[in-house]
Amino acid sequence: TATLLWMRRDLRLSDHPALGAAIARGGPVIPVFILDDLAETLGAAPKWRLGLSLEDLARRLEAMGSRLILRRGDATQTLRALVAETGAGAVYWSRAYDPDSVARDKAVKAALKQDGLDARSHEGHLMFEPWTVETGTGGFYRVYTPFWRAVKERGVPEPEPAPSHIPAPKDWPLSDALEDWRLAAAMDRGAAICRPYQRVGEDAAQGRLGWFTGHAIGAYDTARDLPAEDGTSGLSENLALGEISPRRCWHAGMRALHEGKPGAETWLKELVWREFAYHLAWHTPRIVNRNWREDWDAFPWNEDEDHPHVIAWKQGRTGIPFVDAAMREMYVTGRMHNRARMIVASYLTKHLLSHWRIGQKWFEECLTDWDPASNAMGWQWSAGSGPDATPYFRVFNPETQVQKFDPKSRYLDRWIAEGRRNPTDTALSYFDAIPRKWGLSADDIYPEPIVSVKDGRAKALAAYERRGF
Ligand code: FAD
Numbered sequence: 001t002a003t004l005l006w007m008r009r010d011l012r013l014s015d016h017p018a019l020g021a022a023i024a025r026g027g028p029v030i031p032v033f034i035l036d037d038l039a040e041t042l043g044a045a046p047k048w049r050l051g052l053s054l055e056d057l058a059r060r061l062e063a064m065g066s067r068l069i070l071r072r073g074d075a076t077q078t079l080r081a082l083v084a085e086t087g088a089g090a091v092y093w094s095r096a097y098d099p100d101s102v103a104r105d106k107a108v109k110a111a112l113k114q115d116g117l118d119a120r121s122h123e124g125h126l127m128f129e130p131w132t133v134e135t136g137t138g139g140f141y142r143v144y145t146p147f148w149r150a151v152k153e154r155g156v157p158e159p160e161p162a163p164s165h166i167p168a169p170k171d172w173p174l175s176d177a178l179e180d181w182r183l184a185a186a187m188d189r190g191a192a193i194c195r196p197y198q199r200v201g202e203d204a205a206q207g208r209l210g211w212f213t214g215h216a217i218g219a220y221d222t223a224r225d226l227p228a229e230d231g232t233s234g235l236s237e238n239l240a241l242g243e244i245s246p247r248r249c250w251h252a253g254m255r256a257l258h259e260g261k262p263g264a265e266t267w268l269k270e271l272v273w274r275e276f277a278y279h280l281a282w283h284t285p286r287i288v289n290r291n292w293r294e295d296w297d298a299f300p301w302n303e304d305e306d307h308p309h310v311i312a313w314k315q316g317r318t319g320i321p322f323v324d325a326a327m328r329e330m331y332v333t334g335r336m337h338n339r340a341r342m343i344v345a346s347y348l349t350k351h352l353l354s355h356w357r358i359g360q361k362w363f364e365e366c367l368t369d370w371d372p373a374s375n376a377m378g379w380q381w382s383a384g385s386g387p388d389a390t391p392y393f394r395v396f397n398p399e400t401q402v403q404k405f406d407p408k409s410r411y412l413d414r415w416i417a418e419g420r421r422n423p424t425d426t427a428l429s430y431f432d433a434i435p436r437k438w439g440l441s442a443d444d445i446y447p448e449p450i451v452s453v454k455d456g457r458a459k460a461l462a463a464y465e466r467r468g469f
Pocket residue numbers: 224232233234235236237239240267270271272273274275277336337338341342345363367369370371372374375376378379382
């Protein structure tokens with residue numbers, strides 16, 4: 001009988017254990033993507049980016065004589081319908097670890113097993129399954145460094161090549177047309193501007209990994225902190241959608257390490273931060289939507305999403321240039337440099353005293369590398385409410401950060417147009433990407449700070465002290 005390969009955040013063909021198992025089972029393999037509630041409710045940018053990935057994957061499958069079947073609806077019902085249509089005897093997928101996906105997958109598995117099917121999840125999205133990394137006393141890790149120590153010497157399997165052939169069924173089930181899903185709908189006119197910044201699909205991701213570990217990784221230790229440089233791998237969106245496997249990245253990083261390239265270990269550690277985020281999401285699912293440290297529930301966060309300060313933050317109009325440059329970079333490119341993410345998160349949660357969930361939600365709307373675990377961990381880390389978080393009283397100063405990490409203002413010039421005699425094309429493109437209803441123009445006067453670096457810091461520290469830590 002046929003095997004349904006239910007694809008989600010594993011949109012690649014190489015190093016894909018579930019695909020390998022489906023082929024090994026014998027019989028035809030039918031790759032399926034389901035636009036279920038979880039995919040349907042993605043933010044504008046990740047949903048659009050998902051569409052690009054599906055388009056690429058479908059093309060690759062077709063070139064091998066296979067197909068990607070697209071269906072919309074509840075996952076269990078859709079898989080059951082496909083089983084009925086194709087006579088499939090098995091459904092395989094790659095495991096997910098965030099609470100919403102886990103809940104869905106549990107229900108799907110139980111239902112399919114009840115039907116007598118071989119319903120099975122496989123590894124592949126992570127290098128280290130969350131339940132396999134245990135502290136000396138058998139618990140999970142709450143602190144990154146010991147987690148890193150626990151996994152760094154573990155062997156990671158070599159990545160498998162893509163199969164040379166995927167057996168096709170005699171008759172294919174019907175598929176929706178990707179265009180009919182209108183995954184770009186919420187991106188409005190921004191999609192055309194954002195498109196050149198995307199590196200879509202498995203080939204592009206592997207090419208970039210090769211370039212990065214071959215040429216750039218040696219300078220990673222310093223370049224990774226400079227937002228105007230192309231000093232990081234830029235692979236987060238590929239990893240988030242599974243266009244490349246973390247194991248492939250790990251081995252490429254390891255080769256660079258063995259060649260003595262200085263930044264390699266730091267980069268491997270970043271890959272393990274991604275694992276740590278999933279470790280936490282698996283063991284403490286509340287990290288995705290509640291203060292990880294419950295004592296933070298008493299903190300006087302401002303939860304008003306429509307507060308003028310929050311709107312200014314989203315629109316890159318806080319009057320704090322580093323913050324504004326970063327927010328605009330995200331709106332135009334779908335990405336934001338890691339240092340910039342820390343700075344805008346610190347400004348929102350400390351200077352503006354707004355709840356980290358507001359920022360988390362906005363990132364979810366705008367990031368093409370949106371990842372449920374890394375985004376939640378990043379926000380709770382920045383806000384101080386998370387495990388192994390930066391202490392709340394460590395308030396980033398966006399002005400000294402500019403001096404340190406963007407001393408020639410290249411990043412600021414790239415993204416801020418107002419008041420510049422010759423604004424850059426990238427800075428101007430922001431005004432073409434944003435919704436007209438924001439009513440912003442490059443000819444506006446650049447705003448005064450809504451909350452100054454100094455006052456914001458003082459207010460944040462006062463609120464923190466009042467809480468009585
Ligand atoms: P590189 O520096 O080349 O690192 C390699 C890979 O390691 C990345 O692609 C990523 O998969 C992983 N990685 C690196 N840093 C981190 C980190 N701090 N946490 C977890 N994984 C990491 N990353 C996302 O992938 N999706 C998100 O939605 C996301 N939201 C964030 C929100 C906040 C507030 C913060 C502070 C960080 C967030 N990050 C998120 C982490 C980090 O900023 C990005 O992974 C990184 O900027 C991606 O750039 P890169 O691919 O060039 O990374």
